[in-house]
Amino acid sequence: MADGGLIALGAGLAIGVSALATAWAEQAIGTAAIGAMAEKESLFGKALILTVIPETIVIFGLVVAILIVGIAG
Amino acid sequence: MSKPEIMVKCKIVAPKSTLSAVINTLYDLGLYHLTPHLKGTYNLDLGTPLAQAEELATLLVKVRQILARFPKTIAQNYLLNKFPAVSLTKKSWPELQRKVEKIFQEIKETEQKLALLREERLILHNQLISLSFLRKMKINAAALSQSQILCGVFGQIKRQEGLSAALSKHLPASSFFQEKDYIFVVAKKTQETELKNVLSSFGFTPFSWSLETNNLLSELKKKKELAAKKKEQKLILLKRLQGLSEEVAELQAWELEIQEEIRKQELPLSFAVTGSTFLAEGWLPQKQSAQVVQALEKITKNKIHVQLENPGKKDHPPVKLNNKKLVSPFEFLLKLYDLPSYKEIDPTSLLFFTFPIFFGFMLGDVGYGLVLAILFFILRKKMPAAKQMLDVLLFAAIVSIAFGFVFGEFFGFEYVGNETGEKLCNLGICLEKVTHFAGGHGAEGGQAVTIWEFPHLLHRASTKTNLFGYDILTVLIIGAIVGFIHLNLGLFLGFLNEAASHGWKHAVMAKLSWMIMEAGIIFAVLGGMGIFLPLVKWMGIIIAVIGVVMLVKGEGVQGAVEIPGLFSNMLSYMRLGAVGLASVGLAVVVNEKLALPFFEKGGIFIFFGIIIMILGHGINLLLGVIGPFLHGVRLHYVECFSKFFHGGGVEYAPFSRKKELTKE
Numbered sequence: 001m002a003d004g005g006l007i008a009l010g011a012g013l014a015i016g017v018s019a020l021a022t023a024w025a026e027q028a029i030g031t032a033a034i035g036a037m038a039e040k041e042s043l044f045g046k047a048l049i050l051t052v053i054p055e056t057i058v059i060f061g062l063v064v065a066i067l068i069v070g071i072a073g
Numbered sequence: 074m075s076k077p078e079i080m081v082k083c084k085i086v087a088p089k090s091t092l093s094a095v096i097n098t099l100y101d102l103g104l105y106h107l108t109p110h111l112k113g114t115y116n117l118d119l120g121t122p123l124a125q126a127e128e129l130a131t132l133l134v135k136v137r138q139i140l141a142r143f144p145k146t147i148a149q150n151y152l153l154n155k156f157p158a159v160s161l162t163k164k165s166w167p168e169l170q171r172k173v174e175k176i177f178q179e180i181k182e183t184e185q186k187l188a189l190l191r192e193e194r195l196i197l198h199n200q201l202i203s204l205s206f207l208r209k210m211k212i213n214a215a216a217l218s219q220s221q222i223l224c225g226v227f228g229q230i231k232r233q234e235g236l237s238a239a240l241s242k243h244l245p246a247s248s249f250f251q252e253k254d255y256i257f258v259v260a261k262k263t264q265e266t267e268l269k270n271v272l273s274s275f276g277f278t279p280f281s282w283s284l285e286t287n288n289l290l291s292e293l294k295k296k297k298e299l300a301a302k303k304k305e306q307k308l309i310l311l312k313r314l315q316g317l318s319e320e321v322a323e324l325q326a327w328e329l330e331i332q333e334e335i336r337k338q339e340l341p342l343s344f345a346v347t348g349s350t351f352l353a354e355g356w357l358p359q360k361q362s363a364q365v366v367q368a369l370e371k372i373t374k375n376k377i378h379v380q381l382e383n384p385g386k387k388d389h390p391p392v393k394l395n396n397k398k399l400v401s402p403f404e405f406l407l408k409l410y411d412l413p414s415y416k417e418i419d420p421t422s423l424l425f426f427t428f429p430i431f432f433g434f435m436l437g438d439v440g441y442g443l444v445l446a447i448l449f450f451i452l453r454k455k456m457p458a459a460k461q462m463l464d465v466l467l468f469a470a471i472v473s474i475a476f477g478f479v480f481g482e483f484f485g486f487e488y489v490g491n492e493t494g495e496k497l498c499n500l501g502i503c504l505e506k507v508t509h510f511a512g513g514h515g516a517e518g519g520q521a522v523t524i525w526e527f528p529h530l531l532h533r534a535s536t537k538t539n540l541f542g543y544d545i546l547t548v549l550i551i552g553a554i555v556g557f558i559h560l561n562l563g564l565f566l567g568f569l570n571e572a573a574s575h576g577w578k579h580a581v582m583a584k585l586s587w588m589i590m591e592a593g594i595i596f597a598v599l600g601g602m603g604i605f606l607p608l609v610k611w612m613g614i615i616i617a618v619i620g621v622v623m624l625v626k627g628e629g630v631q632g633a634v635e636i637p638g639l640f641s642n643m644l645s646y647m648r649l650g651a652v653g654l655a656s657v658g659l660a661v662v663v664n665e666k667l668a669l670p671f672f673e674k675g676g677i678f679i680f681f682g683i684i685i686m687i688l689g690h691g692i693n694l695l696l697g698v699i700g701p702f703l704h705g706v707r708l709h710y711v712e713c714f715s716k717f718f719h720g721g722g723v724e725y726a727p728f729s730r731k732k733e734l735t736k737e
Binding site: 044053059063 | 647703
């Protein structure tokens with residue numbers, strides 16, 4: 001049962017830390033994107049895309065978390 | 074996959090006397106995409122606006138001045154109900170000028186009168202206040218106004234604290250009457266200035282009050298009658314303004330017309346001119362070019378030279394996307410990113426095929442899909458401006474329903490309880506009966522639970538596939554496989570693009586090399602796993618190395634640097650499964666952890682359970698639109714488009730009547 005706790009902790013760390021990283025990256029991009037959009041509104045599409053680029057990190061985090069739970073448990 | 078519509082370069086040379094006729098013809102046909110002339114090109118000057126441009130601009134300013142004075146709704150209602158077909162011709166033009174001038178003068182005059190009335194009414198109002206005050210306080214106003222020794226001051230003050238103290242300190246001989254913030258002070262005439270100084274520090278506004286008669290009542294009556302009369306006058310003037318609203322509404326239609334006429338009159342600013350001829354350069358869709366040439370020759374009686382050329386290497390023709398009606402809403406997704414350049418493949422069809430699949434795979438729920446489909450269908454009717462986007466989403470919602478059947482999910486439920494299942498079966502809808510044991514290990518200790526599952530091909534949250542000895546969720550593997558196919562589709566399109574712009578050899582080196590490398594790696598892995606002979610492994614490695622060498626030759630070191638990127642791109646498609654899992658997870662939490670305990674308690678708690686269900690699924694639905702949409706477009710823009718798409722196209726914008734006008 002002790003192992004189960006560690007596995008859960010590992011999975012939690014995988015997604016939690018990667019989510020923090022994503023948030024950190026997105027706040028910088030988001031600020032710049034809003035700034036750019038204030039100048040030129042038609043940049044909305046590109047700004048949106050740039051902002052969600054770091055989402056990959058948290059998706060990988062989620063995938064890894066699922067794999068940890070799946071493989072270990 | 075289609076390419077943007079074929080354009081031809083069209084140069085028009087004609088005498089200046091035909092300018093107006095040519096511009097009108099181009100405007101009516103609405104096909105000519107004009108390239109503005111830059112001063113100095115061919116050593117030619119810019120043209121000047123046609124004769125009436127300035128006059129029209131003045132008129133437009135006046136019309137707008139009039140329109141600004143009336144609420145917008147008046148004009149809009151009129152436009153919606155009975156739009157008179159107005160058109161600016163030589164005949165209607167002076168008449169319009171006269172009309173505008175007349176309305177303008179009338180409005181100005183009425184406004185001046187109203188301003189005067191306002192002032193008069195303000196004075197009257199003050200007088201009325203002072204009169205009723207004097208009467209109430211029983212002040213002998215007539216005597217006071219004629220007095221040589223005393224003076225009276227009446228008015229309104231802002232601050233009252235400390236007033237009486239200040240008055241008795243500075244003007245001991247004064248006395249005052251006060252009601253609310255109105256005050257009447259009597260003092261020695263010699264102290265009048267000092268009195269005013271004291272009062273002004275309390276925010277005093279003086280009212281005139283002096284009287285000759287002492288009959289306040291009759292005076293009051295007189296003033297009241299006068300005030301009523303002035304009010305009536307004001308109403309009459311306002312009515313007069315309102316009476317103009319119909320004519321003003323018509324001006325709204327004229328405003329658009331004048332604006333369009335000005336656009337025509339100012340078009341020569343984009344032309345090149347010599348002493349007596351002009352030159353216009355622009356683009357026409359090849360299909361309709363003959364029609365334009367014919368019309369121009371007819372209107373100018375052949376006094377025109379129109380030259381059509383195919384676009385040269387350095388030209389950047391405007392891009393007019395050329396898609397079937399079913400596919401065209403997806404142009405919205407493309408324009409959100411960028412337009413393809415003229416020579417590129419238009420990826421709208423790719424978006425049409427893969428975006429709804431991605432969205433559906435991520436959302437994948439019959440219930441959510443149905444709700445969204447109905448919602449988007451209604452919004453589509455209500456918001457014609459966002460029709461393209463809603464069409465795309467409607468498509469995606471319908472595909473979500475289909476994937477909902479694949480995953481057997483209905484608002485996050487994958488099964489129903491035994492009782493409900495039996496009831497449904499009695500009604501003729503038999504689900505799949507499954508018995509499993511909960512709370513123990515295997516069949517021995519556990520308690521048998523019977524559930525009825527919705528028919529499905531796989532469970533998103535639990536179906537696993539064994540890969541390299543590990544059990545991995547099937548949806549994640551499907552995601553990666555879809556990614557592999559999608560990326561290679563992108564590479565293939567890139568291959569076609571490169572072949573069209575840089576020749577076959579470069580296309581093979583820069584794009585096909587990726588696929589060769591991939592094939593090599595696949596063979597190497599399969600050989601290594603012992604599925605094929607070990608020899609295959611080495612062959613695979615050799616093929617992969619050849620691919621890498623070709624890539625470096627085609628795209629330089631930069632290509633080699635991007636190799637790991639290809640794998641992270643492929644893994645990035647695992648989000649197709651992961652985003653879906655998050656959505657299922659939230660739905661299950663809402664159903665089983667939040668709402669179910671309430672339902673089990675029964676009674677009034679069922680009501681709370683229902684509210685929790687509605688709120689929870691509402692939030693999940695919102696996330697279920699935003700998430701799959703963003704990730705769906707992102708997988709295209711970032712992962713797939715980077716394999717072939719350059720973008721930077723200029724949108725085809727022919728000189729024509731503005732769109733919002735043609736809708737009528």
